[in-house]
Amino acid sequence: MVLLAEEVGTTVKIIDISKVPSAEAGRAGKYDLIVTYQDSAGRVRIVTIPYEEFAGKSEDEQVAILRKYIQAEEQARLKFVGREIKI
Numbered sequence: 115m116v117l118l119a120e121e122v123g124t125t126v127k128i129i130d131i132s133k134v135p136s137a138e139a140g141r142a143g144k145y146d147l148i149v150t151y152q153d154s155a156g157r158v159r160i161v162t163i164p165y166e167e168f169a170g171k172s173e174d175e176q177v178a179i180l181r182k183y184i185q186a187e188e189q190a191r192l193k194f195v196g197r198e199i200k201i
Contacts, residue, residue, distance in 0.1 A: 126184055127152045133165055151184060161187045 130150040136142070145165035152158050161183045168179055 124154045124188070126154070128180065129158065136164070138162075149180060149183070153188075159187070159191075 128149065128151050130148075132148045132150075133145050134148055136144045136146045138146070141164070147163045147165055147168055149161045149163060150158060151161070163179060163183050168176055171179065
């Protein structure tokens with residue numbers, strides 16, 4: 115599956131989706147999806163999605179959810195790429 119991350123302007127390829135017990139505080143007993151994707155430069159990244167947001171949705175809705183979480187992750191990551199920080 116290939117998604118176009120419109121706001122970031124790139125295409126990503128979904129490599130794998132795994133359902134795992136959540137490791138987040140406050141989510142004990144719930145599940146998350148670990149989505150492994152590859153960006154257009156070939157780098158592999160992951161994003162975590164609460165399973166209850168994904169389960170039972172149509173394929174179009176699931177693609178929209180994947181796009182939303184991947185875009186948010188990429189935007190957060192890219193705001194620091196290339197910055198120089200004095201320490």
